[in-house]
Amino acid sequence: MNINKPAPVVYLVDDEFSVRDSLRLLIESTGQTVSSFESAEAFLKSYDNKEPGCLLLDIRMPSMNGLELQEELLKRKISIPIIFLSGHAGIPDSAKAFRSGAVDFLEKPFDNEILLERIEEAIKKDIASRNLSNERLLIQNRLDALTLREHEVLSLVVCGYSNKEIAKMLGISNRTVEAHRARIMEKMQAESLADLIVMARHSEVLSSN
Amino acid sequence: MNINKPAPVVYLVDDEFSVRDSLRLLIESTGQTVSSFESAEAFLKSYDNKEPGCLLLDIRMPSMNGLELQEELLKRKISIPIIFLSGHAGIPDSAKAFRSGAVDFLEKPFDNEILLERIEEAIKKDIASRNLSNERLLIQNRLDALTLREHEVLSLVVCGYSNKEIAKMLGISNRTVEAHRARIMEKMQAESLADLIVMARHSEVLSSN
């Protein structure tokens, strides 16, 4: 039972070596782990989404720029929180970044303290969102193990119908419904109806974000 | 049963008459209702939060500026979606606005089509968030009508305990638990356990936003 709690990583993508170098120093001074890349492509190639973290991303870069990388990450459903760093960008870029979910958008030169604050904030966010999606994944896996019939029964159960009603609706016997229900509870690892309902809703309501 | 479905209102706060005038024309041409104000203060005074809508807000104004109004609205827990309009603002203002929840931040001159799109988006957002909070309010009101004891029973019920277990935990008889439970179902207007659980969770998890 040796759970590996992975340490957060601050990814840093900037084409200028001097920026990477000085930011690395700054951030490592707080005990954070830093992983630098000189291009969006290099980041994409090596990012493995295993550890929580955040991404410090320069806007203007040769080849793929910051906003393009953000889009690419969205496309790939990689949801690492992004803090943009810009030398000289305009409102449209900033707006684009935020509307695509950026955590912040800092103009160089920026206050180091603020950057460090935002990094912490972003990492917290990522950890929270990872926890959420891990939970969802667990539940989803269990749901996926249900048979078609069990799915039908489950949805009627969470709608509040009694076994009798469900039996009538599906045109099967009472006992069969009970059998399905028992299997569902087992497969979903639910200890009570309340449990089951919460889990079932969980996956339905993909809610906000 | 004459339900008044209130029409959305586009609030427009800008100190320049010419801007108010031309935007009003533009927006009204799509059939939207517009309500203009020449200052943040004037808006605050007359805004009543009855209708859904959105707020087109100039950044730079004499006296209270756009960002200050946004903060004031946050303080007052008024959550109307804001689209900022700026003549010459910088990234810091834009970032501040977005981090405080702005829907968009457009630089003048902006593309009319984009503005209209964002207005629609913002209104949809407001309607959705109003629906959500109305639901929550309804449920909260019902929860508030529960007695202390009923609250205790409810939380044990949603944790999945049976009446028997609950009775033991609270040191009362089985019947009494059942009586409470029946009252709870009645007061919460729940038609089934599933219903009840969903409602109870609803208020617990104040979730995202």
Added chain:
DNA sequence: CCGGGAATAGGTATTTATACGTATTGTTTG
């Protein structure tokens, strides 16, 4: 001070759900 609501408890009858165990009929798949 009295009425009403909260909290408690009992009784009885009915309905539901759960927990055992067994069995048949299809599909699917190694």
Added chain:
DNA sequence: CAAACAATACGTATAAATACCTATTCCCGG
């Protein structure tokens, strides 16, 4: 093709929940 699994069904017994009564005690506000 045989084994595995899904979907179906029955029986019996127990446990739990629901419905519908009544009743006592305590405390609060009009």
